[in-house]
Amino acid sequence: MRRSRFAHLLAAAVLAAGPLLASTPAAADVLTLAGGREGGLWSRIGLGLAQAAGSGTADITLAYIASQDGVTNAKLLSQGGIDLALVQRAELAAARAGAPPFETSLPGLTAIASLDMAAPLHILMRRSTVDALDIETATDLSEASGLTYGMMPRDGLSAEIGLGVLEELDIMVPETERQARLVFASLRSQLIRLRLGDIDVLVAPIQLGHAAVAEAADSQELVAIPLDEPLREALVARFAVIPDTIPANAYSFVARPTATVASDLVLAASADSGTEQIEALTRSIFENLDQLRAVHPRLSGLTVQQLASIADATGAPPLHPGAETYLRNEGFIQESQSTTN
Numbered sequence: 001m002r003r004s005r006f007a008h009l010l011a012a013a014v015l016a017a018g019p020l021l022a023s024t025p026a027a028a029d030v031l032t033l034a035g036g037r038e039g040g041l042w043s044r045i046g047l048g049l050a051q052a053a054g055s056g057t058a059d060i061t062l063a064y065i066a067s068q069d070g071v072t073n074a075k076l077l078s079q080g081g082i083d084l085a086l087v088q089r090a091e092l093a094a095a096r097a098g099a100p101p102f103e104t105s106l107p108g109l110t111a112i113a114s115l116d117m118a119a120p121l122h123i124l125m126r127r128s129t130v131d132a133l134d135i136e137t138a139t140d141l142s143e144a145s146g147l148t149y150g151m152m153p154r155d156g157l158s159a160e161i162g163l164g165v166l167e168e169l170d171i172m173v174p175e176t177e178r179q180a181r182l183v184f185a186s187l188r189s190q191l192i193r194l195r196l197g198d199i200d201v202l203v204a205p206i207q208l209g210h211a212a213v214a215e216a217a218d219s220q221e222l223v224a225i226p227l228d229e230p231l232r233e234a235l236v237a238r239f240a241v242i243p244d245t246i247p248a249n250a251y252s253f254v255a256r257p258t259a260t261v262a263s264d265l266v267l268a269a270s271a272d273s274g275t276e277q278i279e280a281l282t283r284s285i286f287e288n289l290d291q292l293r294a295v296h297p298r299l300s301g302l303t304v305q306q307l308a309s310i311a312d313a314t315g316a317p318p319l320h321p322g323a324e325t326y327l328r329n330e331g332f333i334q335e336s337q338s339t340t341n
Helices: 007-021 041-054 070-079 089-097 127-133 138-143 157-168 175-181 187-196 211-216 229-239 275-287 289-293 304-312 321-329
Strands: 029-034 060-065 084-088 109-126 149-151 182-184 201-205 222-224 242-246 258-270
Touching: 029 041, 029 070, 029 275, 041 060, 041 084, 041 109, 041 258, 041 275, 041 289, 060 275, 070 084, 070 089, 070 109, 070 258, 084 089, 084 109, 089 109, 089 157, 089 229, 089 258, 109 127, 109 157, 109 187, 109 242, 109 275, 109 304, 109 321, 127 222, 138 229, 149 157, 149 187, 157 201, 157 229, 175 182, 187 201, 187 211, 229 242, 229 258, 275 289, 275 304, 275 321, 304 321
Parallel strands: 029 060, 029 084, 149 182, 149 201
Antiparallel strands: 084 258, 109 201, 109 222, 109 258, 242 258
């Protein structure tokens, strides 16, 4: 282990982790796990992972570190600053390719499991605008001129996916108009802008059932715009996202399933993390999955097959050798199956 080298990170983890480190045995192997903002969804997933790890026979403790997002986590993993991280698969694919928002290819990224928890792409508009422009699918946006598009902050992959939608639809925004017609801001800010008419279309991957979207629907009549199949296929190929739907009744304004794409959440590991430790951690998570399912309703249906699906997921990094050893020994990977994605 690299405890002395990263003592400052573990100290920070103690401050951020709360119950995760309430009792850390002196002889335990401590693995650092970077998630999301403290108190958010990813921190709850971190709690479930820590409980699953602690329920196994191996003496492993996860030290949770609050972080900004998956892009930050991927950089930390590549630098060797942490052992584990929660990162969206699309972010991992962009990191390995050196595609925006990453400035260069990041080495040393491996995968342990898919945690599902997809964040579907939402294209939201006001009902009045949809009716006025006769918008039925996202492709119809290419026929509408002069619209202002709201996207997530420019330094994340969410904004890149939003821009990718416009590019795939051949929606050209002249450089002289970009400031006026492309607005980059947080989700809550964009929903306020949508209500006020400062933006016409919100294009953003959003955790399903997000409270901010549900609250925004109380003050404005929203419509979720579906993706046409050719656009879905183009985005899947471009960003390593997966076909998905916003299910009926996910929000008050969604009456039927809405076709879209999403990026699933991955438990990733630094290639430098110990093989025996990661094998033991993987075993603990698979054998104590109920601990993870219990922390959030959207994880309640998670299966070991879904966890193992990362082995051949498009755009995912290669499996960590420890995770691959466990998956092969337990029959989740066939002897002849390659795990190079």
